[in-house]
Amino acid sequence: MLDLALTMEGLVRNVKLKGSLGCSDHEMVEFKILRAVRRVHSKLAALDFRRADFGLFRDLLGRVHWDKALEGREAQESWLVFKGHLLQAQEQCIPTKRKSGKNTRRPARMNKELLDKLRHKRKPTEGGSKGR
Structure with missing residues (x-):
C-alpha cells in the first residue's frame, strides 16, 4: 500500500x-x-423525455430501409448500424436538460405537483386569522 x-x-x-x-x-x-483536490460536480446533460417528439422519432426510424441497411452484416455490425440510426434520431427528437450537482437534487417523490401543493399550503390565506 x-x-x-x-x-x-x-x-x-x-x-x-x-x-x-x-x-x-x-x-x-x-x-x-497532500490535501485532495475538491471534486467539481460536472453539469450532466440528461434526456428530457417530457419534451420529446416521439411522433417524429417513430417517423425517422420508420423511414430507414432496414432490410437494405442490415443486409449481409454480422450481428455486431448490424447492432452498430441500428445504434447509429437510433442515436441520430434521438439527437433530433429528444432535447436534453442540464442536471445539476448531487447536492441540489430533490428526492424522486418530490415531483412538481407535490411541490406546488406544499408551496400553496405554506402561503398565508387572505383574510385568515393571524393568531394561529
Whole structure:
C-alpha cells in the first residue's frame, strides 16, 4: 500500500526515512499527504423525455430501409448500424436538460405537483386569522 501511495505523482511530499523502530529491521517512513483536490460536480446533460417528439422519432426510424441497411452484416455490425440510426434520431427528437450537482437534487417523490401543493399550503390565506 505504501508503495502505491509513494508512486502516485502529486499525492505525497517530503518523504524521509527516520531509522528503525527499536530492534526491528523495519524502517520508519515520514511523509506529508497532500490535501485532495475538491471534486467539481460536472453539469450532466440528461434526456428530457417530457419534451420529446416521439411522433417524429417513430417517423425517422420508420423511414430507414432496414432490410437494405442490415443486409449481409454480422450481428455486431448490424447492432452498430441500428445504434447509429437510433442515436441520430434521438439527437433530433429528444432535447436534453442540464442536471445539476448531487447536492441540489430533490428526492424522486418530490415531483412538481407535490411541490406546488406544499408551496400553496405554506402561503398565508387572505383574510385568515393571524393568531394561529
